[in-house]
Amino acid sequence: MKTFWPRFLSNPRVFLGLVWLGLLLIVAITANQLAPIDPFAIVGRPMAAPSPEFWLGTDSLGRDVMAGLIHGTRATILIAVVATLIAVGFGTFVGAVAGYYGGLIDDILMRFTEFFQTIPSFLFAIVLIAVLTPSALNLIIAIATVSWPPIARVVRGEVLTVKSREFVQAAVLAGQGDAAILLKQVLPNTLSPLIVTGSLLIATAILVESALSFLGLGAPNVMSWGFMIGAGRSFLRQAWWLVTIPGVAILLTVLAINLIGEGLNDTLNPRLSDL
């Protein structure tokens, strides 16, 4: 059995996904250097086609699409990643406690989880934003609120299987406390499915964020891909690049994350890896 990294990286689809994500990360970090102008600044003639001056053209107000795309990368990725981290953290907590203690605690926490799961998640996110008023922080809260239930279910299931293993009983016999057993013995053994689900969740978060921004419920004064599509949608016939370019960016990013997620699953799941 080869170790994790060589097997993970030798998968060509994972490699492509990582290259694209790496590129995005560099763009996000160096956004101010790559495009030192405010993405909302009017820099030229409205709806100029892609040209040597404006590589990706300008929008209906004469804003540089290239600058928007670069700054949008930062906003989109930041919101998606932070929302996912919060969802994973909260979901893991709920799932782990429910799975470990079982009984009444499990019943209460799982009914609570199902309550969130039964509400259509996108509509729920819209309602949350409408109530909380649109801002970057509230976007993160809304996305995290609608995406933690699957994590809780995955973690609960894993904890249920791991806690019946004999090494957990051995820790009980050694006199280790519940919290320590959960943190040090059980949770490290649930990481594989958690990483896979969590990585795929980032893709969903990007889609939700884009969709909310498209509807005008995104953070004001923050340029994001969804906002660019929303602003350009009425000019699709006159200026195709306004919608197409950020759309392709979203497509490629979600695809890259899914490729990586599936690659993680293939590598971490011993039943699928070739003997």
Added chain:
Amino acid sequence: MTDVALSIQDLQVALPAWSDRQRAVAGVSLDIRREEILCIVGESGSGKSMMGKAILGLLPGPHVRAVGGQILFEGRDLLKLSAEELRAIRGCRIAMIFQEPMTALNPLMRVGQQIEEVLELHTDMTQAQRRARVLELIRDVHLPEPERMVQSYPHQLSGGQRQRIVIAMALALEPALIIADEPTTALDVTTQAQILHLIKELQRAHGTAVLFITHDFGVVAEIADRVAVMRHGEVVEQGRVSDVLEAPEADYTKALVAAVPGLKPRVIEPDAKSKVLLRVTNLEKTYRTSTGWFGAKTREVQAVKNISLDLKRESSIALVGESGSGKSTLARCIIGLESVDGGVIELDGERISGRTRAELRPLRKHIQMVFQDPYASLNPRQRVGDIIALGPTLNGVSREQALEEARELLRLVGLKPDAVDRYPHEFSGGQRQRIGIARALAVKPKLIVADEPVSALDVSVQKQVLDLLNDLRKSFGLSLLFITHDLRVAATVCEEIAIMQRGEIVEHGPTADIFAAPTHPYTRSLFDAVPGRDWISSLG
């Protein structure tokens, strides 16, 4: 050569490139004659199962595949057949019986239908003929009430009954050869004896050749006509069963035979003064599971019924029983992993039953456990040193000192001290069980409860681990509660035996007395069921 049913010649099965050896099977040549049972015996990793799978083209390809040799059956080389041709032979001319009867049967289909399906696929019998044949087969494998049996689902049957159904399926088309891969390993001793008897009886009646794969020399002595001993993918020795078992020639066979636990009872070293360490009085434990909506109905299983037991300091008791006898539940109650419903457990005069988990924590270090499954009992994400040092550090020993003690313990159980920095997956099953023992010893307990600690291990490793437990018991002055299904193991380890059946202790006394004259009928049936009993007794 008309009496040869299947001939394997110089078979080579390749393993994936990253395995620790190149060939699972390296140049095996064997003949299985008509109307005989050939036992392939070997330890885990000897390639015996791979060879069985190679015959039917069931190797887990593409990395594991036959790369050389021939398997001749009815004039054809099975390795050269197409998938289509192999399928016609599978089930029809060569049938297979697997280890785990539950996974071999479809849980959603009535067993009668499953047998019928085999007939439907391979013959052109009418439905009425098939029905009649199914009933006949079920009668052949001695299942009660055949008419009711065909209507049952697999989960409604016991393990032994399921294995009988699997055997009936294998026999359905009167195959020329049956390959049985450890068919009795998952069964209780008494059931195993019945199934072995059945296989032998049917094999004689139908004149089938049987290739029987097993790790247990007792089973070999019970059933085989000829035996082949395998090691590292090669046949070390083969011959008539009486020759090989009574006068083994190869060193490896000799070592294996020597490692078979004998039926020689351990004698009490009399020590009248020793005080009682563990006292169990009238212990009761009932499992309740809620069924129906809102848990309206409850199903009760009384796992432990009114059990009393005394264990003296520095002595040992073996709890022997089959699955479902309540022996593991009793152990879990004593160790404090399970609450009790009635009765008292005292350790050194101090009551340990009926405490909360927090109240129990300071007492944990006095009782430790060695678990059954060496693969599940060590956390795969922790270093061996941390696993062993956990108990001591929780009891206030500094980490450095605990790791130092862990090194010393590893040396005591026969591993290298530098194992502290390695992870469990780098060790074999036997080595892991040694680590488990070191962990149990780390907090210097008074009592060790060992729940089937060797049942997952190979015979030769089994003996080493039992010897180790024995030595450590003496040097640490430990008491031992040893749970096992195997009378042979119980006899080698413990001075006292308590036989459990359906939650009760039916017989209890010094090992030597029970072995000399078992009084309870259940104890006697356990003795009769020990596979290869006559041969083992002859070992002395």
